[in-house]
Every structure is written in structure tokens, then in C-alpha cells.
Amino acid sequence: MSTSPSSSAHAARQALAGRLRELRLDAGLSGRDIAAACGWHPAKSSRLENAKTSPTDDDLRAWCRACGAEDQVADLIATSRTVESMYVQWRRLQRTGLRRLQESYLPLYERTRRFRVYSTRVMPGVLQTEDYARSLLSVIAGFRGLPDDAAAAARARAARSQIIYRAGHEFALLLEEDVLYYRYGDTSVLAEQLDHLLAAMRLPNVSLGVIPRTALRTMWGQETFTMFDDQRVHVELLTAKVTVTQPSELQTYARAFAALGALAVYGRPARDLIAAAIHSLR
Numbered sequence: 001m002s003t004s005p006s007s008s009a010h011a012a013r014q015a016l017a018g019r020l021r022e023l024r025l026d027a028g029l030s031g032r033d034i035a036a037a038c039g040w041h042p043a044k045s046s047r048l049e050n051a052k053t054s055p056t057d058d059d060l061r062a063w064c065r066a067c068g069a070e071d072q073v074a075d076l077i078a079t080s081r082t083v084e085s086m087y088v089q090w091r092r093l094q095r096t097g098l099r100r101l102q103e104s105y106l107p108l109y110e111r112t113r114r115f116r117v118y119s120t121r122v123m124p125g126v127l128q129t130e131d132y133a134r135s136l137l138s139v140i141a142g143f144r145g146l147p148d149d150a151a152a153a154a155r156a157r158a159a160r161s162q163i164i165y166r167a168g169h170e171f172a173l174l175l176e177e178d179v180l181y182y183r184y185g186d187t188s189v190l191a192e193q194l195d196h197l198l199a200a201m202r203l204p205n206v207s208l209g210v211i212p213r214t215a216l217r218t219m220w221g222q223e224t225f226t227m228f229d230d231q232r233v234h235v236e237l238l239t240a241k242v243t244v245t246q247p248s249e250l251q252t253y254a255r256a257f258a259a260l261g262a263l264a265v266y267g268r269p270a271r272d273l274i275a276a277a278i279h280s281l282r
Helices: 007-026 031-038 042-049 057-066 070-086 090-094 098-104 106-111 130-144 150-165 187-200 247-263 267-280
Strands: 087-089 114-119 170-176 206-211 225-228 232-236 240-244
Touching: 007 031, 007 042, 007 057, 007 070, 031 042, 031 057, 057 070, 098 130, 098 150, 106 150, 114 247, 130 150, 130 187, 170 247, 187 206, 187 267, 206 247, 206 267, 225 247, 232 247, 240 247
Parallel strands: 114 170, 170 206
Antiparallel strands: 087 240, 114 225, 225 232, 232 240
């Protein structure tokens, strides 16, 4: 796996820039020729070809017109819009409030049949109790300087998480052991959350694995990520959410999830680790 999840978006930008370069070369034009035809400074042609500047829809139309490749416009615009949606800053996503962000994911959750979640810092959202979610979301709102609608957002997350009890959805969840100890809210909030984990493990459509701190690592830890079927992956960074849809990268995340899953313990050993975390709160 790449060293940075945002490399998916960077690679896609580079690929789009490469397509622009190929169109120019196929047309037998120089960067200055493109600039003259499009009415902009030659430096802009270079920035577009080297992925230093993201092209607008009008930039793509002008480039294709200069290269005599108007038939490529629609595809390039669609590609560019996909690239720009891959890496989205949390501030943009959360500007209308945390509650609306939680609600916006509901259609994706409803159509997903197989969830795979690897979590390094917090409980997977689909397993969070409302109190745990409220405490966590309040911390997020405070750090990011957002209006604190954590209570409403937690209710929305809890409502969305009811999907775990519906037929037709499978959940494979992996937690680093440290997640069992990170506290959001007081000890009673974490104790209730850990009890909820134990209850969720009994659901027939849930596989919950815990990766012990002492596990011999044959796969290094990653950023928290969620796989929705084999269609997309959401990777959570401090500043942004990265959406991965490229088939080769989806396969890499699937391989990473399988490798991390091989490090985890399940069933009784996992329950013992959770019970130890509960005992530490007393």
C-alpha cells in the first residue's frame, strides 16, 4: 500500500495531466501553441500538464478544441470531476454540520452489502453507542472549530447504525487493541461502549477481530479505512476524506484488510481482550 492514502488522488491528477499531454503530442503542438490557441500564458499549459494546476471544465474544452479532440471533452470533464471528489477536506464536508454529514452517508450504507472496516483510533461508527458518538463528535467539532451539533449528529449516527440489525448486510470489523482503551467521555461511556461490542459480536452478520498489541506484525498499520463492497474505500485523514475507486487500488486495500485480519483474534480471545479493557476501568 502507498505511504499516503492521498496518493490515490495525486495519481489520478497525474493521469489526467498525462492525457492532456498525449492529446497535445498527438496533435503535433507545443505548450506555447496550446497557450496561444487558448489565450492564456504558456506557463499555464505547463502547470496543467504537470498536475500543478487542476483544470476547469472550460480549460478542458479549450485544450481539446486546440488539439482537434472535441470528442474527448465529455470524458475528460467527467474524469476531472471524479478526481476532485476523491480528496475532500473535512471542513468542506462538515460546513453544514456534523448531523447532515452523518445523514448524507445513509444511501451508501443502505446499498452496501459487505462492509470491511479497519480502525486504529476510534470504534467503527456502525458500532458506536450514542453516548460514545456524542463525546467523539464533540471533540471533532471543537478541534475543527465547527458548530457543536454533536448531540444531533450522534442521534443520526445511531439511527444509521441500525443497519447492522437488518438482513442483507455483512460486517467485517478489525480494531487495533488500543481502540479499546482510548477514552471519549467518562469511564461509564467507554464501559457502555465496550459492553456494546460484546453484544455485537453475537450478531450472525458481524465478524469482529481485535489485533493484539503483542501481535507479530506482518502488515503495518494503516489509516482508518472502510470498504463498501468492492466499489469504493473511504480513508480518514486528519484533514480530509479520501475516496478510492480505482480497481487496482481497491484490490490493494482488500489485500491489506486480509493481511490485517490475519493478525487479529476472534471469538473468545477477542472477548477476553475486551473484558480486560472493561476491567481496567474499575
